[in-house]
Amino acid sequence: TSSRTVGVWYPFTLCLSSMSTTIVFSFFALANGEHVKMFRAGLSTVTYHCVYETMIQCTSGVVFPAMLCVYSPFNDIILADNAVTFVLAKIAIPANVPGKHILLEGVYMVPVPSNVNIKDYEHHVPDFPHPMIIGLGSVTSQPKTLVDGTSKAFEVLSTS
Numbered sequence: 001t002s003s004r005t006v007g008v009w010y011p012f013t014l015c016l017s018s019m020s021t022t023i024v025f026s027f028f029a030l031a032n033g034e035h036v037k038m039f040r041a042g043l044s045t046v047t048y049h050c051v052y053e054t055m056i057q058c059t060s061g062v063v064f065p066a067m068l069c070v071y072s073p074f075n076d077i078i079l080a081d082n083a084v085t086f087v088l089a090k091i092a093i094p095a096n097v098p099g100k101h102i103l104l105e106g107v108y109m110v111p112v113p114s115n116v117n118i119k120d121y122e123h124h125v126p127d128f129p130h131p132m133i134i135g136l137g138s139v140t141s142q143p144k145t146l147v148d149g150t151s152k153a154f155e156v157l158s159t160s
Helices: none
Strands: 002-006 022-029 031-039 046-057 063-071 084-092 102-111 132-135
Touching: 022 046, 022 102, 063 084
Parallel strands: 002 031, 063 102
Antiparallel strands: 022 084, 022 132, 031 046, 046 063, 084 102
């Protein structure tokens, strides 16, 4: 586990306000957790978050890298690599995906109970392989085919 202190932490500070009308819920495997102390310039308020790397798997089988940031008490424990959690999160999908990580701001997270090191750990995880994404906005572009040749993407303008 690691910990660091940051001011305005990129990439989340650039997109949190724009993520309020699109949410995702699913089970995610987490890795490379960090406990991060965040503060904003000019304010004395400090917040703590756990930040994890994860992936979002599409129904086509394509997998996109993502980062999950979850509010955390200052003394919270970072979950072990490969821990699976049920997550409800605000989501920001950059226009140049898959070149950039999809950003997830966790609203609710529950780890799957069990030890990630046991052989049958995945048997404790419900069969829910693909995320559900709910958004409200206006489609502002024509669909484009992503680099996998199968997945389609389009820009959606959402309000906060």
